[in-house]
Amino acid sequence: MEQIDLRSDTVTQPTKAMLEAMIKAPVGDDVLGDDPSVIRLQKKVAERFGKEAGLFVPSGTMSNQVAIKTHTQPGQEVLCDIGAHIYNFEGGAPAVLSGVQIRPLFSTNGILDPEKIKENLRFDDNVHHAPTALIEVENTHNRGGGTIIPLENIQKIRTIADQYRLSMHLDGARIWNAHVATEIPLNEYARYFESVSVCFSKGLGAPVGSMLLGSISFIEKAKRWRKVFGGGMRQAGYLAAAAEYAFEHHIERLKEDHEHAKYFASELNKLSELSIHMESVQTNIVMIDMDHLSASDLQKRLLAEGLVINPVSPTRLRAVFHLHINDEKTERAISIFQKVLSSIN
Numbered sequence: 001m002e003q004i005d006l007r008s009d010t011v012t013q014p015t016k017a018m019l020e021a022m023i024k025a026p027v028g029d030d031v032l033g034d035d036p037s038v039i040r041l042q043k044k045v046a047e048r049f050g051k052e053a054g055l056f057v058p059s060g061t062m063s064n065q066v067a068i069k070t071h072t073q074p075g076q077e078v079l080c081d082i083g084a085h086i087y088n089f090e091g092g093a094p095a096v097l098s099g100v101q102i103r104p105l106f107s108t109n110g111i112l113d114p115e116k117i118k119e120n121l122r123f124d125d126n127v128h129h130a131p132t133a134l135i136e137v138e139n140t141h142n143r144g145g146g147t148i149i150p151l152e153n154i155q156k157i158r159t160i161a162d163q164y165r166l167s168m169h170l171d172g173a174r175i176w177n178a179h180v181a182t183e184i185p186l187n188e189y190a191r192y193f194e195s196v197s198v199c200f201s202k203g204l205g206a207p208v209g210s211m212l213l214g215s216i217s218f219i220e221k222a223k224r225w226r227k228v229f230g231g232g233m234r235q236a237g238y239l240a241a242a243a244e245y246a247f248e249h250h251i252e253r254l255k256e257d258h259e260h261a262k263y264f265a266s267e268l269n270k271l272s273e274l275s276i277h278m279e280s281v282q283t284n285i286v287m288i289d290m291d292h293l294s295a296s297d298l299q300k301r302l303l304a305e306g307l308v309i310n311p312v313s314p315t316r317l318r319a320v321f322h323l324h325i326n327d328e329k330t331e332r333a334i335s336i337f338q339k340v341l342s343s344i345n
């Protein structure tokens with residue numbers, strides 16, 4: 001029987017309709033600036049987010065890192081929460097590529113305490129400090145379990161950023177999930193940030209591609225860094241066409257992923273060996289905790305039954321719902337957990 005893959009929403013294969021859109025795409029040389037499909041996608045997405053311009057890049061990591069490079073000077077500091085993707089999962093890139101240090105703050109599922117931000121700001125009137133240049137927020141928050149950062153929290157952080165003339169960057173790899181869950185428009189989420197990174201290759205199901213959004217002058221500078229980082233792509237229109245298809249057709253359907261995640265979480269929570277913080281199951285990610293079992297041992301037993309899922313700590317598994325997980329596969333994933341756990345007892 002076909003395996004069920006809950007490792008990530010990045011594992012999806014392009015659909016037939018998406019592949020057809022790719023084949024038909026008119027293309028040019030995007031480094032020379034004349035790929036019509038890239039130009040169209042950048043304009044369309046920037047408009048939807050209320051930003052002046054967009055820059056199509058190969059990955060979410062590149063998008064975040066080009067943003068950090070464009071916002072900062074070496075020796076400065078970027079403030080974010082301790083679970084942030086830019087801090088944990090981008091290979092130390094802020095230090096390598098921008099010569100900045102990250103100042104991680106403890107948070108609740110990625111929700112930073114504005115007062116803590118204020119206390120931790122550093123200024124260049126003290127030679128001991130690396131002055132703060134940028135505040136970064138991740139929404140939804142991957143490590144937090146797909147949690148949504150409330151708009152009021154973002155507004156409070158923006159007030160502090162304005163007070164101290166700091167820029168803000170949004171890692172919105174899964175901002176689409178926050179948008180469909182809350183019905184807050186994408187441009188409302190984006191307006192508090194000088195730059196926004198979005199991914200087409202997570203829940204939206206495109207094979208490749210992210211976009212950095214901001215003002216015209218910011219994106220002009222970012223374009224230079226994209227080239228320096230090796231992200232200038234030539235006939236990128238084929239990829240832009242997949243991203244455009246995903247942008248047009250796969251945003252609303254994210255609600256299905258959220259329903260599957262909630263149902264899966266509530267059923268697993270009935271099993272005495274597992275515990276799930278149901279209030280943290282807000283979008284397409286479920287964090288599954290266990291007191292007495294080893295996550296990697298459970299992972300192996302689940303795999304033997306056809307369920308692929310990854311641990312994120314010795315006592316925690318992460319399940320991510322996506323385009324290829326329908327009602328039937330959700331039910332089957334629950335049954336596999338039930339079967340495996342009853343065989344351990």
Ligand SMILES: Cc1ncc(COP(=O)(O)O)c(C=O)c1O
Nearest residue numbers: 059060061062085138142171173
């Ligand atoms: C929140 C977040 N930001 C950025 C990225 C990086 O994206 P990519 O894998 O395309 O580099 C990811 C990847 O999963 C992510 O979850």
